[in-house]
Amino acid sequence: xxxxxxxxxxxxxxxxxxxxxxxxxxxxxxxxxxxxxxxxxxxxxxxxxxxxxxxxxxxxxxxxxxxxxxxxxxxxxxxxxxxxxxxxxxxxxxxxxxxxxxxxxxxxxxxxxxxx
Amino acid sequence: xxxxxxxxxxxxxxxxxxxxxxxxxxxxxxxxxxxxxxxxxxxxxxxxxxxxxxxxxxxxxxxxxxxxxxxxxxxxxxxxxxxxxxxxxxxxxxxxxxxxxxxxxx
Numbered sequence: 001x002x003x004x005x006x007x008x009x010x011x012x013x014x015x016x017x018x019x020x021x022x023x024x025x026x027x028x029x030x031x032x033x034x035x036x037x038x039x040x041x042x043x044x045x046x047x048x049x050x051x052x053x054x055x056x057x058x059x060x061x062x063x064x065x066x067x068x069x070x071x072x073x074x075x076x077x078x079x080x081x082x083x084x085x086x087x088x089x090x091x092x093x094x095x096x097x098x099x100x101x102x103x104x105x106x107x108x109x110x111x112x113x114x115x116x
Numbered sequence: 117x118x119x120x121x122x123x124x125x126x127x128x129x130x131x132x133x134x135x136x137x138x139x140x141x142x143x144x145x146x147x148x149x150x151x152x153x154x155x156x157x158x159x160x161x162x163x164x165x166x167x168x169x170x171x172x173x174x175x176x177x178x179x180x181x182x183x184x185x186x187x188x189x190x191x192x193x194x195x196x197x198x199x200x201x202x203x204x205x206x207x208x209x210x211x212x213x214x215x216x217x218x219x220x221x222x
Contacts, residue, residue, distance in 0.1 A: 035211075037159075037213070044200075044202065044213060044214070044215050044216040045151070045153075045159065045204075045213040045216070046213065047204075047210065047211045047212050047213060049210070050211070059210055060210075061210055062209060095158055095159070097159075101206070101211075102149050102161065102164045102165070103159075104161050104164075106158035106159055106160075107158065109158055
């Protein structure tokens with residue numbers, strides 16, 4: 001069955017970077033794109049961007065341009081999202097989803113807390 | 117503009133029909149997808165494209181669209197349908213979500 005398993009909770013200081021992983025199984029990894037969204041506590045979903053595991057092409061939300069990088073490793077079937085120059089506003093649950101246009105399966109989420 | 121507007125909260129009596137709407141200019145050119153999210157859980161895709169249900173989604177969920185408005189209809193709402201619902205669409209600059217609608221089943 002399709003599974004996306006994300007890395008665990010992370011605590012970072014302001015100004016640091018975080019890299020969240022999303023390990024896929026149960027389907028052909030390189031045939032899909034992967035979407036990343038985040039959700040601050042009590043808030044709605046925010047689209048961050050997506051990356052094609054087929055060719056590595058990525059598209060990011062304008063507000064995150066220059067701070068976010070999404071990558072994939074087809075040898076391990078893992079997608080990654082790195083966010084730099086963290087502030088308290090980046091404290092949120094981060095989700096990876098399978099698919100770019102229509103994410104249909106999601107990981108369990110990774111809580112990233114930014115605090116001094 | 118890349119904005120999707122949803123009512124913050126909607127309620128429905130058990131077994132009745134409810135429509136959750138999503139408005140935005142981008143919907144004149146693109147379909148909306150709909151996600152259900154329960155507290156502490158990841159989103160679940162319930163409707164995509166014109167009116168398609170993923171495997172395992174009950175047929176009481178349906179989607180429609182007219183002009184700049186997309187709608188998710190639940191016909192015969194059940195207690196387990198109480199959740200937040202988000203529309204999701206795109207424009208030339210990327211993808212985005214509506215602000216979400218909290219559905220209460222009374």
